C-alpha cells in the first residue's frame with residue numbers, strides 16, 4: 001500500500017498519530033508524516049498496517065490521507 005499525505009490539507013491536529021501511532025507521527029513543523037521504520041525500500045507500507053491506516057484516513061478531519069493499492 002502507498003500512503004500520501006496532502007501537506008496543504010494537513011492541519012497537524014495529530015488525529016492520525018492517535019489512531020495509528022505505529023504509522024504516523026508529526027514532524028517538527030506539526031505536519032503528519034509516515035514513520036520511516038514502516039516504509040519499505042520501494043516506498044510502500046506493508047499491508048499489515050492497512051486497517052489502522054484506513055481508520056486514520058477516515059478519521060482525518062481534513063481528509064489529507066490518501067491510500068493507494
Ligand code: SF4
Pocket residue numbers: 005009010011012013014015016017031032059060061062063064065
Ligand atoms: S489527522 Fe489529518 S490533518 Fe490531522 S495531522 Fe493527521 S493528516 Fe494532518
